[in-house]
Amino acid sequence: MYSLNxxxxxxxxxGWRILxxxxxxxxxxxxxxxxAKAPGKxxxxxxxxxxxxxxxxxxxxxxxxxxxxxxxxxAAASELTRTEDSTKVLNVELASAIPSGEAMRDLTFDVAIxxxxxxxxxxxxxxxxVGPTAIGGPVQTLTMLSxxxxxxxxxxxxxxxxxxxxxxxxSGGSWLKTTQAWTGTAGTGLFFSGATTQAFLANESxxxxxxxxxxxxxxxxxxxxxxxxxxxxxxxxxxRLVSLTLTTTSQTSVTLRVRAKRAYRMN
Numbered sequence: 001m002y003s004l005n006x007x008x009x010x011x012x013x014x015g016w017r018i019l020x021x022x023x024x025x026x027x028x029x030x031x032x033x034x035x036a037k038a039p040g041k042x043x044x045x046x047x048x049x050x051x052x053x054x055x056x057x058x059x060x061x062x063x064x065x066x067x068x069x070x071x072x073x074x075a076a077a078s079e080l081t082r083t084e085d086s087t088k089v090l091n092v093e094l095a096s097a098i099p100s101g102e103a104m105r106d107l108t109f110d111v112a113i114x115x116x117x118x119x120x121x122x123x124x125x126x127x128x129x130v131g132p133t134a135i136g137g138p139v140q141t142l143t144m145l146s147x148x149x150x151x152x153x154x155x156x157x158x159x160x161x162x163x164x165x166x167x168x169x170x171s172g173g174s175w176l177k178t179t180q181a182w183t184g185t186a187g188t189g190l191f192f193s194g195a196t197t198q199a200f201l202a203n204e205s206x207x208x209x210x211x212x213x214x215x216x217x218x219x220x221x222x223x224x225x226x227x228x229x230x231x232x233x234x235x236x237x238x239x240r241l242v243s244l245t246l247t248t249t250s251q252t253s254v255t256l257r258v259r260a261k262r263a264y265r266m267n
Contacts, residue, residue: 001083002058004073008083015063016070019110054266056080056092056115062099067109071097074113081125088122088264090115117266121150124261132160132255138248142256145242150263151227153194158207158257160189164249171243172229174221182217186253192218194260197225207257228260 001010001018009018037043062070074097080090095114130144145152151172159166162184167177182190191202191210199218200210220226233239248254 003081003083003086004077005079006081006086007073009058009060010083014066014069015061015108016066017061019059019061052120054117054120055095056090056117058113058115060111060113062109062111064107064109067099067111070111071099074111077113077115080115080117087125089125090117090122090266091119092117119263120266121263122266123263127259127261129257129259131257133257135161135163135246135248135251135254135256137251140246140248142244142246143241144244144258145228145260145262146240147264148228148230148240148242148262149265151229152260152263153225153227155194155228155258155260156208157192157194157259158189158202159192159254160184160204160207160257161186161254162250162252163254166249167247168226169245169247170227170229171231172227174225174227174229176218176220176226178217179219180217181249189255190214190217194226208259228258 001008003009009016060070074094077092077094080092081088092115095116097111097113099109099111101109128145130142133142157168157176162182164181165178166182167175169175176192178190184190187204189202189204189207191200191208192198193200193210197218197220198210198213198215201212201214202209203211228242228244230240231243233241244258246256
């Protein structure tokens with residue numbers, strides 16, 4: 001069963017009922033593939049891929065007296081959740097909500113609700129914060145965000161301290177790095193917003209609150225920019241996580257924080 005904007009679409013007091021016929025929330029996998037051809041090299045080089053938009057169709061039966069209420073809910077559609085598990089959210093936009101009946105005086109209508117799941121994935125309803133993790137050497141590998149099954153590009157990253165320069169590479173090969181040396185302190189660091197691809201000075205006390213813009217210090221990989229990409233552990237598709245490799249030129253009071261909503265293949 002599903003809820004739209006937190007409102008169950010199966011409700012006894014309204015008479016709403018989701019019909020199985022015409023319902024598809026499986027999605028499957030459709031990748032948007034990025035690639036580049038290089039002179040003198042056979043074929044092409046694949047780049048990071050992400051899931052494309054998925055279409056979700058729900059058919060809901062409603063009494064005539066509750067039809068307008070259902071259509072108003074559809075018009076404001078922004079989140080679809082499973083009624084029994086609200087920890088994962090499908091961010092949606094309404095494509096259409098079309099009632100059908102046999103006659104003007106029908107007592108019930110079947111409403112075909114077509115939603116665009118524009119990210120193509122389920123997301124955590126709440127942010128997951130990893131760290132602060134102490135960075136004690138020039139090269140350090142960090143694993144996080146278990147169970148993830150789709151890339152995340154709108155993460156937030158805070159690297160505190162005096163790290164000189166850094167390069168952060170994810171398990172899918174995308175990267176984030178400094179373009180010039182950074183002289184930080186134990187109380188400040190660089191905050192990177194994946195949603196905007198901007199970087200800011202931020203305080204240790206409020207690591208994800210941007211202060212002055214420092215985007216000139218940051219560069220990201222092409223083909224979609226930096227992403228947190230799922231990696232299979234020992235080739236087991238049931239065991240997935242994100243692996244990051246951080247390279248720094250100095251390590252004085254350096255810690256790393258990552259904050260994100262995990263992404264999951266639609267199923």
